[in-house]
Amino acid sequence: MPRRFPPVHALSAFEAAARAGSFAVAAQQLCITPSALSHRIRLLEEFVGDRLFIRDGRNLTLSAFGRSYLDVVVQALRTLTDFPLPHRTLSAQPRVKITVPPTFARYLLMPRLAEFTEAHPDIVVEVFLSVPLYDLCLNESDLEVRFGAGKYPDMVTTRLFGEPAFAVASPAYLERIGGIATPADLQKATLLRSALEQWKPWFEQAGLDWPEPMDALRVDDLGLLLEAIKHGHGVGLTRQHFAQEMIAKGEVVQLFDIRLEAPPHAYYVVYEQTSRTRPEVQLFIDWMMAAYPDSLRDA
Template sequence: MNRNLPPVTWLRSFESAARHSNFAAAATELHITPAAVSNQIRSLESHLGFKLFIRMGRGVRLTDLGEAYMQPVSKTFAELSSATSTLFGTAGDRSLNIRCSMSYGALVLAPMLPQFHAANPDIKIQICSTVWAKAIDDDTIDIDIRYGDGHWDDRYIQKITSEYAIPVCTPGFKESLPGNISLAELAGLNNIEVLGSQYQWSNLFDHYGVNHDSSTRWITVDTTVVALHYTLAGNGCALVPECHARQMIDTELLVQTVEEKLPLQSAHYLVVARHADNSPDVKRFCNWILDLNKGPLQTLN
């Protein structure tokens, strides 16, 4: 720690007095007495070894050194204020802190959140993304959108919707294939795997009784976002949750390679933190996302 730094209370009095050019106005802003402001500034000047103000009959003005010092002090307080508001909100703010996977946040929430904001402009949203799901161990998280089997120890858990994995590719890649490709032919193509879900290709082929060779799966990535971008680059087919690919299919960036799809045992769930289960804004968000997926909200116990 730098022991040459003066106490923050002295700096606050200096910054306020410099901004108002008046000790009494600074005292009113800081909810202390003018004498306290004067004493703190005198202590700051003694600490620095230089005068910062020229005292006048009806106020004060900064010395040249005071002017030079005011700029970094004012900038530092502004940055601290901005960082505090951004990270922790301000008194009276209504905000929701939501954690979800990087893929769900980018591919599912991002296209939908403007609808929620339009209906709830008074609620601020902060998204915290993660790659691998885990229990909520952060008191700042209100809602966790978690992928898995739903067998967790959290108090409130509700499945958003049942899900399927579908094989997708670009329209150009599909057009390069001979005719209407079959699932058996798909098994022989360059297929992209997602780490943690690489078994899904085998499950898809096994589900429909198709022989397959895992050696054709030439690349493994760690998120669906990356898998879809490899797919968009024309590098083959990816097998991903349908909800992750839906916007790209709707905008014709991708197409479903074959009609077959794989029912998934895992799904995305709403997991509400204990400290937030009575929050009206949490209930509003949960109702909104479940309504989009046609699911009823269960009572938060």
């Protein structure tokens, strides 16, 4: 009969929860939901046939068995981590793993990334995608670009850049609704929604005492939001770097001269402090901080 081994993801969840003394904190560290972490703990408790934690309201303490089992788990995980891998060391290249929002990757990172790879051909760059506002925890990446409010506890957070937000629509849509001459005319338009580009600050800039729209299409990806605008679903807010190509082609047009100079959201570089100790990561961070302010000035 084959031997059964405890699931490694459950062991790491147990070790993280025991170290943090909190399921919520451990879940954040592992980039999973608290319910997912609780599920992993239950799975391990079913495997060992005993309780690992004693839960008393908000207090979380190890059971007597949990304390003794933790010593074994920590030692096992440390053995796996510290086991020498000579072949991997010999063949490993410096690499930087970066997680970015899809629209940033499409419009801002890929057109410039060759500058970094040509300057540092020995460094491998791995790009992963994340959905803004949904996954706010570093996973296995060395750094992230996040589009948000810039409030990320326990992380080094540096503003990369921000751009004014302005309203755009497709010519076909404007013709269909009879045109829009003033901001007040937006009352007859469908206002496309996004948690990333909220209307209320722009309304205030335009002198409109209107609430945030609560109906119509919502798209929480800025690239898809632009596609929805281009295809005539309504009026939406965007930024210059995303819309400039569509504006140049006449696929969308800017409405009014009103620009929200300081929108609530901007782009931030986010990473753990220890990431900067690796030279390749430091090089990539320095490159990003130098590259994007230049690109904004050239726009």
